[in-house]
Amino acid sequence: MKKKLFIPIILLLMVVISACGNKSTNNTDASASASPSQNANEPASTVAASGTITYQSESGPVEVPSSPKRIVALSNAPNVLSLGGTLVGVDQWTNMNPLFKEKLAGVEVVSEADLEKITALDPDLIIAGTEIKNPDELKKIAPTVTYTWGKLDYLAQQHEIGKLLNKEKEAQAWIDDFKQRAEAAGKEIKAKLGENITVSVFETDTKDFYVFGNNWARGTEILYQAMGLNMPEKVKKDALGPGYYTLSQEVIPEYAGDYIVLSRGVADDNAFMKTEIWSNIPAVKNKHVIEIDTKTATYSDPITLEYLLKIFTEGFLGKE
Incomplete structure (x- = not known):
């Protein structure tokens, strides 16, 4: 009698578990197909569910926002501006340049030493030169990517900023057109x-x-x-x-x-x-x-x- 009751219960549990598994799989597939940032040909390691990408910087991989909204640029700010990036903090030299005056209206001028000021700006990405003395402190505030000045030529540098901002196609299109x-x-x-x-x-x-x-x-x-x-x-x-x-x-x-x-x-x-x-x-x-x-x-x-x-x-x- 006990054996007869036990077998149907096992079968019932197997049906329930199977149904749950199928439901979970279906939800995952739906979520993946609905995600606009996921590229079918892109390695899974480069796009995270939280809306980030893994950028391969010269110092190693860095998890950065796939669409940064609050960028502090201690270097390469003009490259960011050219791609429509949103700056909340910028270095003094870029700020003094007449070409960028209108685009930098309302943007805070900061240096690497202004840690409290940078923190208050609530950045989601920080860009700086490798010569900075406090990279670890900046990394505590937001994902930080550094570049060595002159390591890349002027076109390659623009291409890298394009990759960082998830705007590689736009950067390459400008490069091709400008060269021509x-x-x-x-x-x-x-x-x-x-x-x-x-x-x-x-x-x-x-x-x-x-x-x-x-x-x-x-x-x-x-x-x-x-x-x-x-x-x-x-x-x-x-x-x-x-x-x-x-x-x-x-x-x-x-x-x-x-x-x-x-x-x-x-x-x-x-x-x-x-x-x-x-x-x-x-x-x-x-x-x-x-x-x-x-x-x-x-x-x-x-x-x-x-x-x-x-x-x-x-x-x-x-x-x-």
């Missing part, structure tokens, strides 16, 4: 002015003079990399490797190309431009000097590059 437009402009410049035309990029703060290589902002990436224009041999010898070279005013003519891009503060003293040394440079005599404001030219992000591409196209070709 800048290369076309370079070909047009060479067709008009000659294949061997040389360009020098100088900067002065009224006291010191510098000449730049091909990767030190001030539009050097556009001129030498994207457009493929030439730098004078003297510049190549002294500035290409280190990125820049400090000059005395007396030797500036030795580094001057057929065209000069001059980076200086618009409100700074320009007495040097009235000196005999400067006035006798062939590029100056021929009015082949394109001036840019130092404050707007010290980054290599898409916003800055688009701004400078327009200036260069007009300066070399006489058109926008």
